Amino acid sequence: MSRGFVALLFGTAAVCLSGTVWAADVESLRGHAVTDSSDPALNKATLAVPGGFGVGWEEQPPMIPHPIDKYSIDLRQNGCLKCHSQATFETANAPRVAESHFLDRDGKKLDRLAPRRYFCTQCHAPQTGAMPLVDNVFGER
Ligand code: HEC
Numbered sequence: 001m002s003r004g005f006v007a008l009l010f011g012t013a014a015v016c017l018s019g020t021v022w023a024a025d026v027e028s029l030r031g032h033a034v035t036d037s038s039d040p041a042l043n044k045a046t047l048a049v050p051g052g053f054g055v056g057w058e059e060q061p062p063m064i065p066h067p068i069d070k071y072s073i074d075l076r077q078n079g080c081l082k083c084h085s086q087a088t089f090e091t092a093n094a095p096r097v098a099e100s101h102f103l104d105r106d107g108k109k110l111d112r113l114a115p116r117r118y119f120c121t122q123c124h125a126p127q128t129g130a131m132p133l134v135d136n137v138f139g140e141r
Pocket residue numbers: 051052053061062063064065066068071079080081082083084092093094095120121124
């Protein structure tokens with residue numbers, strides 16, 4: 001084993017250890033400790049925006065016009081589907097997930113939500129009362 005390689009091993013171990021110390025209380029869905037020690041995201045409350053949002057372009061995922069702090073999405077359950085699924089939207093008086101959410105990647109219609117549409121907030125974003133850091137000039141040029 002070359003000396004350089006041994007040094008690299010120790011270096012890697014040191015980085016891993018310090019990562020574990022920083023993120024001791026963070027766990028992945030499968031229960032592994034997460035070793036990313038970056039700053040946690042600011043947790044600002046999400047807002048209700050009466051009337052919702054216009055979309056900036058065709059096929060933009062509409063932004064979420066209501067708070068979502070109480071709903072979680074994980075391996076076992078999806079809080080959004082309590083109101084937006086085929087089975088629940090009428091009782092909840094909420095818009096049903098779009099037709100496109102039932103198509104698989106080959107455009108074949110499924111009889112349930114397509115797995116690639118399961119993590120709603122991958123595409124649909126809520127809003128907070130934060131001031132914009134830069135002006136949004138999308139579409140003005
Ligand atoms: C308690 C019921 C309920 C839950 C749970 C819920 N929603 Fe909604 N959602 C609504 C209702 C009702 C509306 C209609 C707009 C309004 O007045 O708030 C709506 C509107 C939306 C819209 C806007 C649709 C459009 O065409 O503009 C999106 C996107 C959305 N919700 C996504 C989500 C996501 C993502 C989650 C989970 C994180 C979620 N919702 C959880 C009830 C719910």
